[in-house]
Amino acid sequence: MYRLDADQTAILDRVRAVADAALAPNADDVDQRGRFPAEAVRALGEAGLLGLTVPAAFGGLGQGPRVMAAVLDELAQRCASTAMVYLMHVAGVAYYAARPDVAGDALREAAAGRHLSTLAWSEKGSRSHFWVPIGRAVATNGHVTLRADKSWVTSAGIADGYVVSSLAPQSTGPLDSALYYVKKGDPGLAVSGPWVAMGMRGNASAPMTLDGTTIPADRLLSEPGKGMDAMLGIGLPVFAIGNAAVSLGIAEAAVAGTQAHLTGKGFEHLGTTLADLPNLRARLARMRIETDRGRAHLGAVLDAVENPGPTTMLMVLEAKAAASDTALHVTDLAMKACGGAAFSRHLGIERNFRDARAGSVMAPTTDVLHDFIGKALCGMELFA
Ligand SMILES: Cc1cc2nc3c(=O)[nH]c(=O)nc-3n(C[C@H](O)[C@H](O)[C@H](O)COP(=O)(O)OP(=O)(O)OC[C@H]3O[C@@H](n4cnc5c(N)ncnc54)[C@H](O)[C@@H]3O)c2cc1C
Missing domain, CATH: 1.10.540.10 (Acyl-CoA dehydrogenase/oxidase, N-terminal domain)
Known part of the structure; x- marks a missing residue:
């Protein structure tokens, strides 16, 4: 597709x-x-x-x-x-x-x-509003010193490179930010807590601190004071499209798991399979339709990215929100179609169900995307 x-x-x-x-x-x-x-x-x-x-x-x-x-x-x-x-x-x-x-x-x-690289953007102080860093960079003699409480960093402590957001040294407002390239082993960069979560349990999205991390000033990855432009212009499209694809992959796994269970298990006393129950077949059909529809939508978004127009950015934002919803709904249907077998671990469906929950809370969250898209459609400023 x-x-x-x-x-x-x-x-x-x-x-x-x-x-x-x-x-x-x-x-x-x-x-x-x-x-x-x-x-x-x-x-x-x-x-x-x-x-x-x-x-x-x-x-x-x-x-x-x-x-x-x-x-x-x-x-x-x-x-x-x-x-x-x-x-x-x-x-x-x-x-x-x-x-x-x-x-x-x-x-x-x-x-x-x-x-291995990652993004260290979300902070304890501004939570999912990653475009507003709280920590501020201080410039001294060809170096910058970073102090920040990052709340979630995937591959924390394992990644070799971190794209770190910060208020710019000369910032005069909350959107006046900068992005820096921080390397594993730079002083003061440390994992500050565990990652214990309901889903995506292996991705080490732990909190990290930058406690006086001093790096050469030429590790600046954005224009000075233009971190937000770089966050939205470079990273957001990659992340939104990629996050959508992850959601659709999880949905696909739930479809495959459900299909195998319905056709492979049954009622010995009746001589039937679970697939002989029309309500379960209908759930599987809805899962297939929603997953295919999600992929078709993502395909349209990719077409728009390759042939950019005035609505392309809006479509990119839609992609993450739509696919997250798809994964939530499809995995919910899978749980219902497979009953107690899905509730227990062995089918892997409950892992799909838990993993699917991450997409909608990762920033920009689905709530925030709905707000952004609604504002854009009504001709309003997104960050006013
Ligand atoms: C698996 C995983 C991996 C992650 N990896 C990274 C990473 O590598 N790097 C990184 O920087 N961050 C990462 N994050 C953090 C993520 O991007 C979000 O910042 C984080 O999930 C936000 O959680 P919170 O509790 O702080 O949300 P909050 O901001 O407290 O939001 C709570 C609720 O309020 C809603 N809400 C917030 N603002 C608004 C608004 N303006 N309008 C309407 N509703 C709103 C949200 O949708 C949410 O439902 C990761 C998170 C997860 C779950």
């Missing part, structure tokens, strides 16, 4: 092979133990897939949003935690690619499978 050409299809075949070998067999263990999917990330790196969106000049595969979405959909079908780690990596790489003068080394390392 992603309409890939032959080269892109070959990449997706490589992704499926890695996902079948290194994600699917470990997904339940990753979820149950809430452990980081290290073997999956290593396998993705060895297959060159951490360089999926790295420009070819830096050794990467140079792919854009269409292939990224197809890849994330496949990964999420096997292990949503790994898919979310990968999504945050791709989002971080988008900033490196925009400023190769600052992060060219990281691009080369990512292409070689040795660099």
Whole structure:
């Protein structure tokens, strides 16, 4: 459904092979133990897939949003935690690619499978309103010092590079921000709490502090004071489309799990399968329709991104909100279609149900997206 050409299809075949070998067999263990999917990330790196969106000049595969979405959909079908780690990596790489003068080394390392990236934006003080950092950068003698309480950072403490938001040194207002490239091992950067969550349990989205983290001033990834433009212009489209693809991958996994259960289990005393019950078949049909409709919508959004027009950004925002809703509804139907077997762990449906909940609370949350889209449709300022 992603309409890939032959080269892109070959990449997706490589992704499926890695996902079948290194994600699917470990997904339940990753979820149950809430452990980081290290073997999956290593396998993705060895297959060159951490360089999926790295420009070819830096050794990467140079792919854009269409292939990224197809890849994330496949990964999420096997292990949503790994898919979310990968999504945050791709989002971080988008900033490196925009400023190769600052992060060219990281691009080369990512292409070689040795660099994992992430975004450190959300803060305790501004919660899901990531476009308003509370921590402020202080400039001194060719360096900046960062202090911030980041509330959730996927791959916290494991990622090699962090795209960190901060109020700019000379900021005069709350939207006057900057983005910096902070490296694992920079002083004062530390994980400050555990990640214990109902879903996406393996993605290590723990809080982190930057406690006087001093870095060279030329690690600036945005224009001075223009962090918000970079957050919305570079990262948000990648994140919104990628998050939509993850949601659709989770929905697809729930469809496949339900299909297998309904056709594979039954009532011995009646000599029938669960699939002989029309209400369960109807639920499966609705799940299939909603997932296909979600993919068709995402396909239209990808078309718009590749041929930009005045409504493209609006469609990008819609993509995340729509696909999150799809995943919530489809996994809810799966729970109902598969009954007590879904309520218990062995089917994996309850993991899909829990993982699906992350999409709508990750910023911009579905509530905020509805507010933004409604404001845009009514000709109102989004950040007034
Ligand atoms: C699995 C996972 C991974 C994450 N990874 C990262 C990461 O790598 N980097 C990062 O920076 N952050 C990350 N986050 C954080 C995420 O992006 C959000 O910032 C976080 O989920 C917000 O939670 P909160 O409780 O602070 O939300 P709150 O802001 O407290 O929101 C609470 C409720 O209020 C609603 N709400 C808030 N503002 C409005 C509004 N203006 N209008 C209407 N309703 C509103 C929200 O929709 C929500 O339902 C991650 C979160 C999760 C769950």
